[in-house]
Amino acid sequence: MARRKAGAARDGLNIILVGCGKVGVSLVEKLSQEGHNITVVDRRAAAVSAVTDLYDVSGVVGNGASYRVQQEAGIDEADILISVTASDELNLLCCTVAKKAGNCATIARVRTPDYSEDADYLKEKLGLAMVINPEREAALAIARLLCLPTALSVTSFAGGHAEMVRIRIPQGSKLDGRCLRELGKELVGPVLVCAVERSGQVYIPDGGFQLASGDALTFICPSRDSKQFLGRMGFETHQVHNALLIGGSKAAYYLARRLLAVGVQVRIIEADMARCEELSCLLPKAIILHGDGTDADLLREAGILQAEAVVPLTGIDEENILLTLHARAVAPGAKAVTKINRIMYPEAVAQLDLGSVVCPKHLTTDAILAFVRSRGASKNSNIEALMHMFDNRVEAIEFLAGEGSPLLDIPLRELALRDHLLIACLFRNGRTLIPGGDDCIHAGDRIIVVTTHTGLRELAEILA
Amino acid sequence: MNLAMIRYVLGWALAVEGAFMALPCLAALVYGEAAGWWFVPVALGALLVGGLMAWRKPADTTIYVREGCVATALSWIVLSLVGCLPFWLSGEIPFFLDAVFETVSGFTTTGASILSDVEALSRCMVFWRSFTHWLGGMGVLVFLLMVLQMPGGSRMNLMRAESPGPSVGKLKPKVRQTARILYLIYLGLTVLEVILLLAGGMPLFDALCTSFGSAGTGGFGIYNDSMASCSPYIQWVTTIFILLFGTNFTFYYLLLLRRWKQALGMEEVRLYFLIVLASVAVIVLQLCAGGAAFGKTLRDAAFQVASIITTTGFATVDFNQWPQTSRSVLVVLMFVGACAGSTGGGIKVSRISILCKTMFKELHSYVVPKSVRKVELDGKPLNHEVVRGVNVFLVSYLLVFTLSVLLISLDGTDMVTNFTAVAATFNNIGPGLELVGPTGNFGHFSPFAKAVLCFDMLAGRLELFPVLLLFYPPTWKGAFHRTRRAAA
Numbered sequence: 001m002a003r004r005k006a007g008a009a010r011d012g013l014n015i016i017l018v019g020c021g022k023v024g025v026s027l028v029e030k031l032s033q034e035g036h037n038i039t040v041v042d043r044r045a046a047a048v049s050a051v052t053d054l055y056d057v058s059g060v061v062g063n064g065a066s067y068r069v070q071q072e073a074g075i076d077e078a079d080i081l082i083s084v085t086a087s088d089e090l091n092l093l094c095c096t097v098a099k100k101a102g103n104c105a106t107i108a109r110v111r112t113p114d115y116s117e118d119a120d121y122l123k124e125k126l127g128l129a130m131v132i133n134p135e136r137e138a139a140l141a142i143a144r145l146l147c148l149p150t151a152l153s154v155t156s157f158a159g160g161h162a163e164m165v166r167i168r169i170p171q172g173s174k175l176d177g178r179c180l181r182e183l184g185k186e187l188v189g190p191v192l193v194c195a196v197e198r199s200g201q202v203y204i205p206d207g208g209f210q211l212a213s214g215d216a217l218t219f220i221c222p223s224r225d226s227k228q229f230l231g232r233m234g235f236e237t238h239q240v241h242n243a244l245l246i247g248g249s250k251a252a253y254y255l256a257r258r259l260l261a262v263g264v265q266v267r268i269i270e271a272d273m274a275r276c277e278e279l280s281c282l283l284p285k286a287i288i289l290h291g292d293g294t295d296a297d298l299l300r301e302a303g304i305l306q307a308e309a310v311v312p313l314t315g316i317d318e319e320n321i322l323l324t325l326h327a328r329a330v331a332p333g334a335k336a337v338t339k340i341n342r343i344m345y346p347e348a349v350a351q352l353d354l355g356s357v358v359c360p361k362h363l364t365t366d367a368i369l370a371f372v373r374s375r376g377a378s379k380n381s382n383i384e385a386l387m388h389m390f391d392n393r394v395e396a397i398e399f400l401a402g403e404g405s406p407l408l409d410i411p412l413r414e415l416a417l418r419d420h421l422l423i424a425c426l427f428r429n430g431r432t433l434i435p436g437g438d439d440c441i442h443a444g445d446r447i448i449v450v451t452t453h454t455g456l457r458e459l460a461e462i463l464a
Numbered sequence: 465m466n467l468a469m470i471r472y473v474l475g476w477a478l479a480v481e482g483a484f485m486a487l488p489c490l491a492a493l494v495y496g497e498a499a500g501w502w503f504v505p506v507a508l509g510a511l512l513v514g515g516l517m518a519w520r521k522p523a524d525t526t527i528y529v530r531e532g533c534v535a536t537a538l539s540w541i542v543l544s545l546v547g548c549l550p551f552w553l554s555g556e557i558p559f560f561l562d563a564v565f566e567t568v569s570g571f572t573t574t575g576a577s578i579l580s581d582v583e584a585l586s587r588c589m590v591f592w593r594s595f596t597h598w599l600g601g602m603g604v605l606v607f608l609l610m611v612l613q614m615p616g617g618s619r620m621n622l623m624r625a626e627s628p629g630p631s632v633g634k635l636k637p638k639v640r641q642t643a644r645i646l647y648l649i650y651l652g653l654t655v656l657e658v659i660l661l662l663a664g665g666m667p668l669f670d671a672l673c674t675s676f677g678s679a680g681t682g683g684f685g686i687y688n689d690s691m692a693s694c695s696p697y698i699q700w701v702t703t704i705f706i707l708l709f710g711t712n713f714t715f716y717y718l719l720l721l722r723r724w725k726q727a728l729g730m731e732e733v734r735l736y737f738l739i740v741l742a743s744v745a746v747i748v749l750q751l752c753a754g755g756a757a758f759g760k761t762l763r764d765a766a767f768q769v770a771s772i773i774t775t776t777g778f779a780t781v782d783f784n785q786w787p788q789t790s791r792s793v794l795v796v797l798m799f800v801g802a803c804a805g806s807t808g809g810g811i812k813v814s815r816i817s818i819l820c821k822t823m824f825k826e827l828h829s830y831v832v833p834k835s836v837r838k839v840e841l842d843g844k845p846l847n848h849e850v851v852r853g854v855n856v857f858l859v860s861y862l863l864v865f866t867l868s869v870l871l872i873s874l875d876g877t878d879m880v881t882n883f884t885a886v887a888a889t890f891n892n893i894g895p896g897l898e899l900v901g902p903t904g905n906f907g908h909f910s911p912f913a914k915a916v917l918c919f920d921m922l923a924g925r926l927e928l929f930p931v932l933l934l935f936y937p938p939t940w941k942g943a944f945h946r947t948r949r950a951a952a
Contacts, residue, residue: 014637037637045847054617058637 018064475517482510532621570596575683575894601680629804683777710774777894809892
């Protein structure tokens with residue numbers, strides 16, 4: 001029996017969300033904005049009523065892995081079940097039950113290394129549509145930043161072949177006061193400036209746009225060219241040689257593994273002895289220090305003054321923020337990256353001089369949102385990745401053009417694109433190119449679009 | 465307070481009312497009545513003013529609990545004030561306050577009338593009078609929720625303010641879908657009733673008005689003797705339908721989804737029908753013991769019980785003449801009221817059930833101290849907040865009730881009249897006993913008493929708090945001060 005109705009996409013998808021934690025609530029906010037029919041499930045009645053009071057969703061109190069509760073939440077008609085409770089096991093069980101009870105796509109959040117090592121195996125055997133690991137995603141994002149410390153943020157697209165890099169233009173930089181058009185002559189490599197943020201305003205610039213110091217500039221280019229470009233513009237481009245991680249959380253483990261693999265020396269300070277021993281077995285090449293990471297003397301002893309990168313990864317946002325501020329005060333040359341889980345006060349955090357901020361919650365939400373949007377779209381395009389920038393005012397979306405998309409094989413100059421929308425990058429047969437007016441989109445291409453129109457679901461929607 | 469959003473909601477409500485006034489215009493055209501002209505300027509005025517108020521959508525569309533309650537209460541007052549204009553302007557109800565009373569009674573689905581001769585009204589007026597029942601039954605704002613765009617939580621705050629019951633459950637994840645399903649069920653049942661009444665030989669106009677009256681559980685009769693002169697078939701059809709409209713609408717939704725077991729297991733619905741059966745049995749026994757014929761007595765008893773418990777207020781017999789026990793049963797039913805999530809008024813069966821369970825829980829704690837028990841409904845433990853809400857509701861209900869009886873006793877009418885007049889308006893029923901019985905009306909009350917009763921009807925329909933909030937000074941504190949940010 002075909003349970004999914006054809007017209008379902010327009011009315012929004014039926015989504016069951018298990019777990020009303022931080023990520024759960026932030027997903028509810030984004031998904032209900034996009035018009036989906038959401039039912040939240042949580043054991044705690046108070047958590048459920050808090051969400052249903054705030055958003056237009058219905059709630060069920062109970063254990064999300066129980067068949068009866070799933071029935072009550074409408075698993076028969078659900079298109080997607082997303083499980084983001086605190087427990088990995090419960091998440092996996094929810095998805096397994098849902099897969100059997102209804103005919104829906106399932107997404108599980110899995111954070112412990114025990115399971116995430118074999119994420120692909122689990123995904124295949126349990127029939128999961130997606131396994132998301134926020135700690136690992138955050139660690140990878142931090143690792144990208146440590147490889148390019150000048151950047152405020154680095155996001156990868158097209159399976160790592162293209163990068164979107166955000167930098168701040170310092171006083172006296174080569175870029176200060178330059179027009180993008182004259183800049184174009186100097187740029188030998190394929191680089192495209194997609195967005196500029198100036199005193200709170202976000203611009204999607206054209207050729208006549210004049211840069212100034214203090215602007216936050218976002219550009220996209222093939223991953224291997226980003227350093228070259230920045231080097232030519234007079235930026236420091238060396239990757240860090242050593243890093244000090246404060247707190248031995250899961251994210252610290254993932255980050256340390258990644259950094260050790262590219263030859264960075266890693267020191268980890270952790271307060272819990274048992275965890276220290278565990279980490280020293282897992283990461284034999286890293287130096288594990290036992291002690292309280294918030295102790296300034298211990299930090300000096302651990303070499304914070306010599307560190308090229310300091311990454312606070314304690315479970316407490318306030319500690320992370322203070323540690324970053326401390327690191328920037330005592331070791332101004334070091335690259336500091338702050339991981340913030342909750343961000344209740346984005347405006348206040350933006351005022352602090354924190355440099356780069358990584359937020360696992362947003363990474364998770366964006367990844368799931370990309371999946372959900374693709375589900376709601378037609379078959380001839382697919383969203384591969386999605387990123388929100390500048391407080392959700394700008395979206396960068398990576399589409400996969402399928403056969404039968406109406407945009408295929410038409411030169412870009414002939415496409416009537418929407419305003420405030422930029423085709424930033426094409427990825428074809430392993431090559432990244434910055435498209436000109438004569439380029440066409442072919443089936444199988446990946447297209448990265450940067451736009452202020454939030455909520456695009458398919459490629460055809462980039463047309464005016 | 466977000467005054468701009470309240471203005472916006474009020475504007476929409478007005479515009480919708482103006483649009484619906486096209487229906488009595490149509491009736492006037494069909495019957496060639498000159499009185500129908502009065503609807504045209506009022507409808508156009510409402511559309512214009514409402515349109516202007518809702519023209520610019522506020523930048524901030526959030527509605528918090530306070531705004532939701534104030535917007536709801538104000539919109540019901542505005543709807544009544546505008547809705548009464550045709551009656552008054554056309555001179556068919558010469559006194560303004562009387563016209564207001566009649567319209568408030570219509571929108572709140574009370575059905576209490578100040579008219580002694582209904583048949584003297586022109587047909588378009590009768591149609592509008594009955595149609596206000598239909599609009600008020602499910603609620604104008606619930607209708608608006610299908611149309612308006614606003615943030616999710618805001619919709620919920622509006623819906624909660626207007627929907628009856630201790631807690632509002634949504635049938636679907638989105639308020640908009642829930643509102644649509646509720647209105648579809650409502651419309652479907654109404655159409656079904658019209659068809660069945662037509663099949664019984666009732667003229668179309670009468671069938672429509674009777675159906676509006678029963679759908680909203682309102683009870684404005686279109687004949688002077690309410691429904692006494694209707695055929696037994698029509699009386700039975702009406703009995704069944706008012707009972708159906710007094711049932712929790714979730715029941716129908718579950719039936720539509722073919723979840724039979726869950727539907728038939730709904731505690732409130734079962735209790736509701738149980739109360740109806742028991743009351744009918746008591747009245748039939750008493751009347752038959754007095755020597756009445758069984759067939760007609762059963763029909764009359766069933767009709768009166770259904771009409772009172774669902775807070776409709778139609779009558780087929782002057783129950784004022786019944787023996788004391790039967791009269792008392794009806795007065796008790798006035799307070800019980802219909803199910804939550806229906807179009808009926810009163811305290812609601814689910815609240816009564818929760819209150820009784822709380823009482824037994826308390827008793828139990830005397831027998832077995834320190835025992836822990838949760839109050840359950842439909843097999844699910846109830847949130848403490850809900851139980852607390854029900855208790856507070858009862859207290860406020862009794863306070864307002866007592867105060868109202870006190871205030872209208874200034875008129876000097878007898879105790880039973882005063883008591884049942886307040887009971888009949890506060891619970892949105894219509895007729896009470898003695899002077900306000902099925903053959904009487906509310907015309908003899910002083911203007912002051914009428915104003916008090918109007919307040920009671922609105923407070924009863926919106927379940928107290930939205931209306932009480934209007935009279936609570938802190939609600940308005942700082943409402944009219946521009947914040948520095950808004951001015952900037």
